[in-house]
Amino acid sequence: MHTKEISAIPVAEAVAGTARRFTELAVSAPDEDAVVAATPAWSVTDVLGHVAMEPSRYRDLALGRGEWPSRVADLPAFNAEQVRTLPTRDRADLAGILLADTDALLATIAEFGDRPPLMNFDGDQRVRADLALGTLLGEFVVHGYDIARSLGKPWPIEPSHVPIIMAGLHQILPGWAKSPAHTASYALRLRGLASYTYVFRDGELTVDPAEPGRIDVRLSLEPVTALLLNYGRIGPVKPALTGKALVWGRKPWLGPGLVGRFHSP
DSSP: OOHHHHTTSOHHHHHHHHHHHHHHHHHHOSOTTOBOTTSTTOBHHHHHHHHHHHHHHHHHHHTTOSOOOSSGGGHHHHHHHHHHTOSOOOHHHHHHHHHHHHHHHHHHHHHHTTOOOEEEETTTEEEETTTTHHHHHHHHHHHHHHHHHHHTOOOOOOGGGHHHHHHHHHHHHHHHBOOTTOOEEEEEEETTTEEEEEEEETTEEEESOSOOOSOSEEEEEOHHHHHHHHTTSSOSHHHHHTTSEEEESSOGGGGGGSGGGBOOO
C-alpha cells in the first residue's frame, strides 16, 4: 500500500476515535499510580501524560517550530523530561488536553490540503506532516495496549489502522536503522492489507525502492501481530507457532531479527 492508497483511509477518524478510546481507558484506571508493565518507570498517569503532550508537539513541528531530540538515542531522556514537566497530573485535565490538542492538530493538517509540509522529527529527520499522523496513531494504539494489559482489560486493535501507522513509521525507519554492515532485502506482507519491501545496503535502508532486486526473506504477518512485533510488545516465537507470522525465502533465518535492526519506536 503506497501513500496515494493511504489517503483513501479515514486517517483523521482513526486518530480522533483512538484518542477518545485511549483517554477513556486511562481515566478509568482504578489506581492512577499503577505501574504500566511495558514502561516500568511510568505509572498510568505518566503514560497518559506522555501521550497527552504529543499532539501539540506534532502540531508545533508541522508549523515549523517545537522541539525534538536530534538523536534517536536521546528519545528516552526527552520523553522522561516531558513526563517530569507535565503541566498537570490530574487525569481528567490531561485527557482534556489530549483531545483538544488532537482536534487542533487534525484541523491544521486538514488546512494544508494536498500540500502537506515536511516537518522536523525525532532523530533530525524530515517527514511529511500528514503521514506523521500514523506515528501519533501508533502512540495511542500501543500505549493503550500497554495500559489495558496492566489493567487486565481488553484493547481491540483495528487491523485497518496498521497500514496508517506503518506509513508513519516508514518515514522514520531509515534514520532508526542500527545494523551498519547489514545487506539484505525483505518483502513484508500484512495479510489482506498491504505489502512493503525493505532493502538494506551496508546498513542503509530504503523502503519500497523502485528496483528492490532479488528478495532474501519473505514475511507474511497478521496485521496486529506485525504492529506489536514492530513496537517490541511481543516476541517472534508465539506468532510463529500459531501461524500468525510466516517466514521463508533464500535466507529465512534473517526474518525474526528484522525488528531488532531498528531502535524501538
